[in-house]
Amino acid sequence: MPGRTVGGLGEAGILRILNRRFAALPAAGDWPEGTVGPGDDAAVVAAPDGRFVISTDAMAQDRDFRLDWPAVSCGASRAGAGDHAHGFTGGYSIGWKAAAQNLSDMNAMGADATGLLLALTMPHATGVSWTDGLAAGIAGAVRHLGARRCRVVGGDLGSDDRITLAITATGDLGGRPAVRRTMTPEVPASDPVDLVLCGRAGWAAAGLAVLDTSRDELLDRLRRADPGVRRLAALAAAAQLRPRPVLGAGRRAADAGALAMMDVSDGVAKDAGRLALVNGRRVELDPDWVRSDAGVLEPLARALGRDAHDWVAAGGEDYGLLAVLPAGARPPHGFRRVGRLAPGGVPDGGGEGRGAEAAVGPAEGPRKGPGQDPDQGGWDHFARGD
Amino acid sequence: MPGRTVGGLGEAGILRILNRRFAALPAAGDWPEGTVGPGDDAAVVAAPDGRFVISTDAMAQDRDFRLDWPAVSCGASRAGAGDHAHGFTGGYSIGWKAAAQNLSDMNAMGADATGLLLALTMPHATGVSWTDGLAAGIAGAVRHLGARRCRVVGGDLGSDDRITLAITATGDLGGRPAVRRTMTPEVPASDPVDLVLCGRAGWAAAGLAVLDTSRDELLDRLRRADPGVRRLAALAAAAQLRPRPVLGAGRRAADAGALAMMDVSDGVAKDAGRLALVNGRRVELDPDWVRSDAGVLEPLARALGRDAHDWVAAGGEDYGLLAVLPAGARPPHGFRRVGRLAPGGVPDGGGEGRGAEAAVGPAEGPRKGPGQDPDQGGWDHFARGD
Numbered sequence: 144m145p146g147r148t149v150g151g152l153g154e155a156g157i158l159r160i161l162n163r164r165f166a167a168l169p170a171a172g173d174w175p176e177g178t179v180g181p182g183d184d185a186a187v188v189a190a191p192d193g194r195f196v197i198s199t200d201a202m203a204q205d206r207d208f209r210l211d212w213p214a215v216s217c218g219a220s221r222a223g224a225g226d227h228a229h230g231f232t233g234g235y236s237i238g239w240k241a242a243a244q245n246l247s248d249m250n251a252m253g254a255d256a257t258g259l260l261l262a263l264t265m266p267h268a269t270g271v272s273w274t275d276g277l278a279a280g281i282a283g284a285v286r287h288l289g290a291r292r293c294r295v296v297g298g299d300l301g302s303d304d305r306i307t308l309a310i311t312a313t314g315d316l317g318g319r320p321a322v323r324r325t326m327t328p329e330v331p332a333s334d335p336v337d338l339v340l341c342g343r344a345g346w347a348a349a350g351l352a353v354l355d356t357s358r359d360e361l362l363d364r365l366r367r368a369d370p371g372v373r374r375l376a377a378l379a380a381a382a383q384l385r386p387r388p389v390l391g392a393g394r395r396a397a398d399a400g401a402l403a404m405m406d407v408s409d410g411v412a413k414d415a416g417r418l419a420l421v422n423g424r425r426v427e428l429d430p431d432w433v434r435s436d437a438g439v440l441e442p443l444a445r446a447l448g449r450d451a452h453d454w455v456a457a458g459g460e461d462y463g464l465l466a467v468l469p470a471g472a473r474p475p476h477g478f479r480r481v482g483r484l485a486p487g488g489v490p491d492g493g494g495e496g497r498g499a500e501a502a503v504g505p506a507e508g509p510r511k512g513p514g515q516d517p518d519q520g521g522w523d524h525f526a527r528g529d
Numbered sequence: 530m531p532g533r534t535v536g537g538l539g540e541a542g543i544l545r546i547l548n549r550r551f552a553a554l555p556a557a558g559d560w561p562e563g564t565v566g567p568g569d570d571a572a573v574v575a576a577p578d579g580r581f582v583i584s585t586d587a588m589a590q591d592r593d594f595r596l597d598w599p600a601v602s603c604g605a606s607r608a609g610a611g612d613h614a615h616g617f618t619g620g621y622s623i624g625w626k627a628a629a630q631n632l633s634d635m636n637a638m639g640a641d642a643t644g645l646l647l648a649l650t651m652p653h654a655t656g657v658s659w660t661d662g663l664a665a666g667i668a669g670a671v672r673h674l675g676a677r678r679c680r681v682v683g684g685d686l687g688s689d690d691r692i693t694l695a696i697t698a699t700g701d702l703g704g705r706p707a708v709r710r711t712m713t714p715e716v717p718a719s720d721p722v723d724l725v726l727c728g729r730a731g732w733a734a735a736g737l738a739v740l741d742t743s744r745d746e747l748l749d750r751l752r753r754a755d756p757g758v759r760r761l762a763a764l765a766a767a768a769q770l771r772p773r774p775v776l777g778a779g780r781r782a783a784d785a786g787a788l789a790m791m792d793v794s795d796g797v798a799k800d801a802g803r804l805a806l807v808n809g810r811r812v813e814l815d816p817d818w819v820r821s822d823a824g825v826l827e828p829l830a831r832a833l834g835r836d837a838h839d840w841v842a843a844g845g846e847d848y849g850l851l852a853v854l855p856a857g858a859r860p861p862h863g864f865r866r867v868g869r870l871a872p873g874g875v876p877d878g879g880g881e882g883r884g885a886e887a888a889v890g891p892a893e894g895p896r897k898g899p900g901q902d903p904d905q906g907g908w909d910h911f912a913r914g915d
Contacts, residue, residue, distance in 0.1 A: 309693075
């Protein structure tokens with residue numbers, strides 16, 4: 144259907160395009176007695192353990208994603224995030240990433256995702272094939288990342304000059320306690336604890352650097368680099384466009400006795416700083432870990448004139464899992480030690496950043512302890528006054 | 530804090546502004562054992578009956594709301610939707626309306642709202658007072674509409690050139706079955722059923738007509754009209770800016786044996802058409818009802834050169850409740866009979882528009898039966914190809 148746009152299809156026509164993709168998910172047909180599937184004023188979803196996990200994330204065109212990245216031309220399309228025919232810069236990658244970052248939030252609590260809701264606004268001139276790709280990307284992430292219990296349970300359509308997506312995810316803890324950002328059980332303030340990471344760090348940031356380079360400059364820089372660098376560039380672009388949160392690792396860490404956990408959306412340094420702050424400690428990242436992870440990306444960083452250490456320590460959007468373990472505990476399968484939370488931070492006071500005091504968004508205390516700056520590196524939409 | 534903008538506050542600073550309002554809600558401090566409040570990667574919310582109700586709605590600046598309406602100047606600020614000091618065209622009304630339309634979706638299933646999630650994008654130049662007003666409006670709707678169990682459980686912040694809000698609502702059915710759009714139990718296809726409405730119809734559309742008229746023209750038209758018309762204009766503007774879904778009526782209708790139900794977001798004619806379509810019937814709106822409700826708005830319609838019958842039959846955004854009862858059944862308290870669903874529609878076939886076939890958005894079958902057009906009047910974001 145090349146060239147066709149959604150304008151004039153009516154909401155019903157667009158829903159048919161989206162629903163064809165979502166109905167193909169393994170869990171799509173599974174609506175137990177007493178629940179209500181999509182198509183009503185609201186859905187009714189099972190919450191077998193008497194609770195549900197929920198979070199929401201919004202993405203806007205030109206801020207959180209772009210429609211004009213030259214990824215395909217630099218080889219990213221061969222990097223293989225799934226068995227589909229969609230180009231990397233079409234709707235597929237945007238749908239994938241939006242779903243992935245929401246599934247990651249469920250993972251970070253130790254929960255299995257059970258549902259996604261999609262609030263989508265787009266211009267009338269949006270292509271039918273782009274819209275179909277978006278839905279395929281959402282379904283693709285659910286399927287390929289292994290969220291077997293996850294269905295699309297509802298949504299909302301609107302028209303706007305630009306594309307925005309807000310996805311809400313729900314999850315089920317299967318009777319387990321949630322793993323929070325604050326340590327449970329508490330650990331004496333004088334005891335250090337280990338910081339372990341599952342998943343890659345710095346790859347999405349490297350990918351952003353690749354995608355932000357003009358095609359001509361990129362080809363020129365890659366031509367002058369080692370042969371392996373081109374492949375590295377494609378993998379990094381794929382990591383940015385189709386991040387792969389390590390679903391299941393959250394539950395594994397919970398079973399292994401993780402004291403606290405969060406996913407890495409804003410970079411290890413910043414997110415570890417958040418963990419430190421709410422737990423009254425300071426971060427000590429292991430320089431050997433940074434060096435070791437940066438080593439893999441080093442040839443690409445050199446080719447682009449960038450710093451791989453920065454990517455690893457401060458780069459966001461890889462959606463790895465950062466967990467806190469008792470000092471010396473053996474990391475669960477797939478996790479590696481990246482540092483520790485040491486005594487000496489300014490206690491958060493238990494107020495700001497969680498509980499009744501904080502109703503929206505991630506915990507982020509107002510004060511910064513000596514020797515730490517959780518806002519160092521990483522991304523804050525409103526940190527600058529411009 | 531007049532003139533201050535959110536740029537440079539950082540997300541933590543903005544969260545403090547929002548959370549101060551949300552923390553004042555009656556239910557804000559009530560997080561039972563095993564649940565997790567805001568400030569983590571996700572919230573964990575109680576679902577006492579082993580299920581939860583969920584829906585999402587997005588609103589975009591200049592499409593779903595405007596920042597430049599002259600409502601205050603035409604007297605709407607005295608129409609009184611709550612005990613607050615915010616102007617009608619500030620963030621307060623936008624927050625109110627976004628919350629109200631989501632609370633209405635819970636009402637339409639017969640559920641009590643338990644949670645709201647707010648995904649908010651805005652420019653750096655957005656005023657701090659506007660942002661505070663938005664949060665106050667969300668909290669104000671929750672409080673004044675009587676959603677006593679409802680808390681703000683999470684959200685997401687992003688920067689963008691324009692303001693967009695996506696709100697997700699969750700609800701609890703307290704062990705009752707949800708009242709769906711499809712009749713339960715089924716009624717023989719040859720039996721007509723009654724259509725009853727709770728809440729106003731046409732007022733929000735009348736308000737839109739008021740707000741869309743330039744200030745000078747409006748003052749001129751109102752000056753030449755009866756004295757009561759100015760008051761009517763203010764009430765209509767208030768109905769558009771701060772709709773008041775009749776929370777609790779959904780549960781009342783469920784207890785009274787409503788067979789099917791939905792809220793009226795796109796106008797009685799269109800939404801009744803949707804009910805008819807998914808139930809294989811056609812709509813017969815009672816002309817006496819339309820005349821009677823239009824009578825109240827008639828003086829305003831005359832002053833503006835508009836048709837009050839159109840407002841009542843086709844105007845959306847009043848968030849009344851449309852319920853289906855067995856023919857001749859006495860309407861529950863607050864409901865009035867507005868017509869019936871008569872035999873003779875084209876059956877929906879049970880596929881398109883609900884169940885596994887439809888994952889996003891309201892039920893809306895692909896075919897239109899003879900004598901009915903569910904798209905007549907009301908609003909479809911993608912009905913036109915422009």
